[in-house]
Amino acid sequence: MTVAKPSPARRARTALPTIVAMQPQPRPLxxxxxxxxxxxxxxxxxxxxxxxxxxxxxxxxxxxxxxxxxxxxxxxxxxxxxxxxxxxxxxxxxxxxxxxxxxxxxxxxxxxxxxxxxxxxxxxxxxxxxxxxxxxxxxxxxxxxxxxxxxxxxxxxxxxxxxxxxxxxxxxxxxxxxxxxxxxxxxxxxxxxxxxxxxxxxxxxxxxxxxxxxxxxxxxxxxxxxxxxxxxxxxxxxxxxxxxxxxxxxxxxxxxxAPGKFLFRLSLPLLVAGLILIGRWLWLTIDGTDRAHVPSLVAAAGLLLTAVMLWVAAITGEQMAINRRLLQDIQYRLRKAALPPLLERDDAGDDQQP
Structure with missing residues (x-):
């Protein structure tokens, strides 16, 4: 039995189309x-x-x-x-x-x-x-x-x-x-x-x-x-x-x-000085001194209280820094979205008055 071959015209009609992938051209830097x-x-x-x-x-x-x-x-x-x-x-x-x-x-x-x-x-x-x-x-x-x-x-x-x-x-x-x-x-x-x-x-x-x-x-x-x-x-x-x-x-x-790190480091000298004065007062008291050394105790209390206040400010500052980073990310996205599409060339010489 002889099988008829399709005509060239019919083969052209039934052939699958060839898809040519176009490579994207790199944008000029x-x-x-x-x-x-x-x-x-x-x-x-x-x-x-x-x-x-x-x-x-x-x-x-x-x-x-x-x-x-x-x-x-x-x-x-x-x-x-x-x-x-x-x-x-x-x-x-x-x-x-x-x-x-x-x-x-x-x-x-x-x-x-x-x-x-x-x-x-x-x-x-x-x-x-x-x-x-x-x-x-x-x-x-x-x-x-x-x-x-x-x-x-x-x-x-x-x-x-x-x-x-x-x-x-x-x-x-x-x-x-x-x-x-x-x-x-x-x-x-x-x-x-x-x-x-x-x-x-x-x-x-x-x-x-x-x-x-x-x-x-x-x-x-x-x-x-x-x-x-x-x-x-x-x-x-x-x-x-x-x-x-x-x-x-x-x-x-x-x-x-970096408010937390900055304020914490700022508090360290005050903390050390306050602890030294407290240690001196305790040493003199245990040693049986006749004087109360109240000025040293007051100074130590003031230094330690200031250090604690700086720690509180550091914690608050870190919370604000987190919000700042979130706002900075939002600002970045808004700035990026507001820019015109990147083109290969644009008009030059345009003046702008911010």
Missing amino acids: RLIIQIPCYNEEASLPETLAALPRAIAGVDIIEVQIINDGSTDRTVEVARSLGVDHIVDVPVNKGLSNAFMAGLEHALAKGADIIVNLDADNQYNANDIPRLIAPILERRAEFVVGDRPITTIAHFSYLKRLLQLLGSAVVRMASQTTVRDAPSGFRAIARDAALRLNSFDSYTYTLETIVQSGLSGIRIVSVPIGVNGETRPSRLIRSIPQYIWRSSKSILRTALVY
């Missing part, structure tokens, strides 16, 4: 270099000229300035030099506000990594690839440039000492290994930038390190180079004022992000 500016028309051209135009592992490099209420031609100079984004703050609100406004705008423009540096060209821009390398290698989310403090010619001996001492205090408060806490040359991954806050009107440098270290953001340091001094620092106008305001920033941030 975007780096935005942000520069807070306040009356920087003289130094901005040199700073912009030093920025790298291509970096291995980065597909798109854009430059953004934050004009913090400048009264000179900073914005005009930036536009003439082809800056991609300008964040315009109409009134001078300080470095911390400019830094946060820049982060918000860079995130909205789709930045995967944000590099922050000063407009006075004090940092060596050739070290930007070294700065972002830990983020590209997934070893960190936050990288701080470590200047050679002890060899910077225009730093006085006192300024070097204060920089090293201040960084040591920040390391203890933040539980990190950051060697140059006041450095403004830093790289921040997108997810870490969504979690950062700065409430200090003076500077963002110390607060963001303490916050990151105590919030679980992976932060490291890398050595960087510096250029010669182009103008005096606008942040450190007076050494005593800088010490006072920096100390307040560290203490306030430690109280906000």
